Amino acid sequence: MNLKKLEKELRKKYGSRFTVSESEGVRTVSGESGDWNEIISVCSSAVDKKHGVHVVNDIKFTGAPVPAMRLPSLRDNALDGAQPDVLIIGGGISGASIARELSKWDIDILLVDKESDLAMQASGRNDGEVHPGIDLSKGSLKHKYIIRGNRMYGKVCEELNVPFKRCGQYVCFEQAYLKPVIAIYTLKRKLIDGIDDSVLISGKELKKREPNFNKSFKFAIYNPMAGCVCPYGLTIAYGENAVMNGAKISLNTAVTDMKVENGKIVSVTTNRGIIRPKIVINAAGVFAEDIAKMACDRFYSIHPRRGTNSILDKKAGGLMSSIASIKKLEFSNSHTKGGGLLNTVHGNILAGPDAVETYEKENFATHRESIQNVFGKQKGTAPALTERDIITYFTGVRAPNFEEDFVIEKGRKTSNLIHCACIQSPGLTTAPAVALDIEKMAVEMLGNVKKKENFNPIRKGVPVLRDMSPEERDALIKQNPDYGEIVCRCEEISKGEIIDALNSPLCVPTVDGIKKRLRPGMGRCQGGFCSPLVTKIIAEHQGIPVSQVRKSGADAVITYGKTKGGESL
Amino acid sequence: MKYDAAVIGGGPAGLAAAIEAHKNGAKVILIEREARLGGILKQCIHDGFGLVRFGKKLSGPEYAEIFIDEFEKENIESLLLTFVTGIKKTGDGFEISFVNRSGADKIESNTIILATGCRERTAKQVSIHGTRPSGVFTAGTAQNFTNLLGELPVKKCVILGSGDIGLIMARRLTLEGAQVLGVYEAKPTPSGLTRNIHQCLHDYDIPLYLSHTVTKVFGDDRLTAVEISRVDEKMQPIPGTETIVECDGLILSVGLIPENELAESLGVKLDPATKGPSCDGSLMTGIEGVFSCGNALHVNDLVDYVSESGEQAGRAAAHYSAAKRNYISLKAENGLLYMVPQRLDLEADNSAVTVYFRSREELGKCTLKIKCGEKTIVEKKYQFMRPPEMERLTVDFSGADGDITAEIEVTEK
Numbered sequence: 013m014n015l016k017k018l019e020k021e022l023r024k025k026y027g028s029r030f031t032v033s034e035s036e037g038v039r040t041v042s043g044e045s046g047d048w049n050e051i052i053s054v055c056s057s058a059v060d061k062k063h064g065v066h067v068v069n070d071i072k073f074t075g076a077p078v079p080a081m082r083l084p085s086l087r088d089n090a091l092d093g094a095q096p097d098v099l100i101i102g103g104g105i106s107g108a109s110i111a112r113e114l115s116k117w118d119i120d121i122l123l124v125d126k127e128s129d130l131a132m133q134a135s136g137r138n139d140g141e142v143h144p145g146i147d148l149s150k151g152s153l154k155h156k157y158i159i160r161g162n163r164m165y166g167k168v169c170e171e172l173n174v175p176f177k178r179c180g181q182y183v184c185f186e187q188a189y190l191k192p193v194i195a196i197y198t199l200k201r202k203l204i205d206g207i208d209d210s211v212l213i214s215g216k217e218l219k220k221r222e223p224n225f226n227k228s229f230k231f232a233i234y235n236p237m238a239g240c241v242c243p244y245g246l247t248i249a250y251g252e253n254a255v256m257n258g259a260k261i262s263l264n265t266a267v268t269d270m271k272v273e274n275g276k277i278v279s280v281t282t283n284r285g286i287i288r289p290k291i292v293i294n295a296a297g298v299f300a301e302d303i304a305k306m307a308c309d310r311f312y313s314i315h316p317r318r319g320t321n322s323i324l325d326k327k328a329g330g331l332m333s334s335i336a337s338i339k340k341l342e343f344s345n346s347h348t349k350g351g352g353l354l355n356t357v358h359g360n361i362l363a364g365p366d367a368v369e370t371y372e373k374e375n376f377a378t379h380r381e382s383i384q385n386v387f388g389k390q391k392g393t394a395p396a397l398t399e400r401d402i403i404t405y406f407t408g409v410r411a412p413n414f415e416e417d418f419v420i421e422k423g424r425k426t427s428n429l430i431h432c433a434c435i436q437s438p439g440l441t442t443a444p445a446v447a448l449d450i451e452k453m454a455v456e457m458l459g460n461v462k463k464k465e466n467f468n469p470i471r472k473g474v475p476v477l478r479d480m481s482p483e484e485r486d487a488l489i490k491q492n493p494d495y496g497e498i499v500c501r502c503e504e505i506s507k508g509e510i511i512d513a514l515n516s517p518l519c520v521p522t523v524d525g526i527k528k529r530l531r532p533g534m535g536r537c538q539g540g541f542c543s544p545l546v547t548k549i550i551a552e553h554q555g556i557p558v559s560q561v562r563k564s565g566a567d568a569v570i571t572y573g574k575t576k577g578g579e580s581l
Numbered sequence: 582m583k584y585d586a587a588v589i590g591g592g593p594a595g596l597a598a599a600i601e602a603h604k605n606g607a608k609v610i611l612i613e614r615e616a617r618l619g620g621i622l623k624q625c626i627h628d629g630f631g632l633v634r635f636g637k638k639l640s641g642p643e644y645a646e647i648f649i650d651e652f653e654k655e656n657i658e659s660l661l662l663t664f665v666t667g668i669k670k671t672g673d674g675f676e677i678s679f680v681n682r683s684g685a686d687k688i689e690s691n692t693i694i695l696a697t698g699c700r701e702r703t704a705k706q707v708s709i710h711g712t713r714p715s716g717v718f719t720a721g722t723a724q725n726f727t728n729l730l731g732e733l734p735v736k737k738c739v740i741l742g743s744g745d746i747g748l749i750m751a752r753r754l755t756l757e758g759a760q761v762l763g764v765y766e767a768k769p770t771p772s773g774l775t776r777n778i779h780q781c782l783h784d785y786d787i788p789l790y791l792s793h794t795v796t797k798v799f800g801d802d803r804l805t806a807v808e809i810s811r812v813d814e815k816m817q818p819i820p821g822t823e824t825i826v827e828c829d830g831l832i833l834s835v836g837l838i839p840e841n842e843l844a845e846s847l848g849v850k851l852d853p854a855t856k857g858p859s860c861d862g863s864l865m866t867g868i869e870g871v872f873s874c875g876n877a878l879h880v881n882d883l884v885d886y887v888s889e890s891g892e893q894a895g896r897a898a899a900h901y902s903a904a905k906r907n908y909i910s911l912k913a914e915n916g917l918l919y920m921v922p923q924r925l926d927l928e929a930d931n932s933a934v935t936v937y938f939r940s941r942e943e944l945g946k947c948t949l950k951i952k953c954g955e956k957t958i959v960e961k962k963y964q965f966m967r968p969p970e971m972e973r974l975t976v977d978f979s980g981a982d983g984d985i986t987a988e989i990e991v992t993e994k
Contacts, residue, residue: 327842374801376712376713377711378710378711380710380796402705402706403703403706404703406713478666482666482678482685482687483685485685486685489680489683489684489685494682496681496682496683496684496685497681497682501614501664506680537700537701538703538704538705539722540700540703540719540722541700541722544725544726544729548730558732562715563714563715563802564802565802567802567803568802568803569716569802570715570726571726571730571734572732572734572735574732574733575731575733575757576757576758
């Protein structure tokens, strides 16, 4: 809608409470509101995709104090004076994949993340679906990258030794009369949008493939190119491969300020010293807008949207083997995902996520209602689904802008900046393709850089003994007896694998760090049996007392030191 | 070489089973996941073990030691620090695959005795929401940190659930100088043994709050507080009753689940009431040659009975031979939570069958009635019955010729 019409609408609806101005392709909405959902609807109504303007939210939220970005407690000068060619801010799937692609070049790369590991926010808190793009129309950046990203997964996951399966996705319908409409819809997707893998299958065929689905499904769209991956596993693998190729990753490192002179970032302040990079890549997830602001290049706004997923016991894994969701008549409603069901690469069923707007970027708390909501919906897909099989649940916060599309471009006012921002679903799917484009932009921006001769795209992960034949397993144990000592009984993980992870290119010696790399603690006992053992192995490997081992962040203390006169056995 | 009996698990049930099978002439091997025998008893340094069996109060390690000494004296074979990766039925027995520091290997055995114990229910299984900080432990994990690693897991904590391990840990942590703010129990009655309520809570002035539960945890890194809610008679939190308690630890003692993943992989059917295998009078599961005992069979509250069931299974495995069975069911009905065993073989000697059972709720004067059709087999009066306190009885079933039912008749609520 054009500006005049928008102003009129806002006046009609809200009186003079909100004003909107437009300059240089940016619509800025101002005012004050105590209702976060009101702010979302005001800003959303300002979106004008036709003219490609971005919406910036300057409405003051008075409903509750908005928490400041959580900062690591670490303070040192480890990075002071560093002059990397490229500084990547954010260690999610975007930042890590960009670091890896850029590590082909003979340049200094520094990736910083404020958390204690990679993939600690959205990239570690999603369902891991590699989307087929069936819901995307031509014209958006999401659509531009989806096919390329999706098709790259086989190769990328092979190079990085990350489990990936193309298990296919079913979008299921209960109403037979919708079939002609959906047939036209998929044909349009194929002919106009290039999403060419979809086929319609009958209810009978669906029943044959997924016998535990709702018997009243009359037909389904089948997208064979859909798949799933372990999202944090892939992020860590990208990061490790970047480190193998010379990139530096500094965790517990937060960007708190920038100095911009003549449209150029000259220095970046962190809790570990001041960095003077040639160029900066903003891949800061929910904080990308804050980074853009520091860089004097804010032209989009992020409205956090949280979602909760539940993970089921592997015993319930036989319920289904693919990805599925039930669809009613709500195709245009692109971002209110009711979630779905997905059988992960590790054989657990994952249910969710829901979608709730929030002003809190880092509140990962779960809520009873989210689980009830998701299960209520998903029992429509697989009636035998039950909350009793839940072993854990988690919340992630997505980073959409009001346009609900990615921002992947060079800085508009700041010349040595690249934005890889507003990445939400299907950002995991598109990441491999986006990283290649950002690599191009960065190389162009740097000018005169050479490719490395010895770039190694192959990352070998820690061997997964539980998936091996007895002969392979025996051979490995003969080489290293630690592989024969099982520490995590639920997921069958050995001491040797844990020590390998501690010796990996990006060592994160915390209980959660090991958990994300290998899965001890992700099984049905949730670490009840193995967490003391894992803690002890970390302490021994690092040469520190048990009380100095952390769950994740620096303050996530596990024990408070020796008991009265206690000597450990 | 083929064994007569392979015992999986070297805790009290497995040790007793192995010793008894060996004494009955079987060639036995015991496989234990950890480096040392004794199972969970290793970390149970409090006393109270062995009152029934030995007539004295022993600590967990002392109790285990009696069996370990005998096991070693009898020179029974064992594989320690060995993890069973799978069990397969073969033509006339079982093939057990395992890994240990020497490699991946397998053995064969005519029978299997599953003595795999149980695991603890977790925070997410009792629907606790909020963040995921450190400082949330199951009671057994906290006990491991405290007693085996010698590390203090909390300084100021709340305990959810009045199961025995929770009560024991309330006392243990208090003795270590931690502050235990209270024990919260969602049920209207305590879940642990009466003696533990007295010895672990009352003696240390630790309050017990019934019909309360933890609904939320707070803290981004370490736990900073928990939200407590009152619950209704269906144990659902009542909105508006929330209070916040500041603490750095939450210890969960919210139930134990028999570990039967290996059993299930063999096709063993579980009893939904016990979550352990449904067994006959010799503690043989629904799969010929596979026996179950201890906490894998059903959660016990006294180790003495864990050993007893281990011995029963060990004896039965030693004398096992494939035979035609003529099963009748033993059903726990009115007033009973469960009864083990769940069936009897009419071809077997049923003159002295040990049955274990629990009532569904706290009862005053009541009568246990076991009947076969119209025929009364047992009629026994009790002064009271409480679900946390398992009952045990030896019954002569030799007169039974059809399905059996057991029920409780209440004379006084």
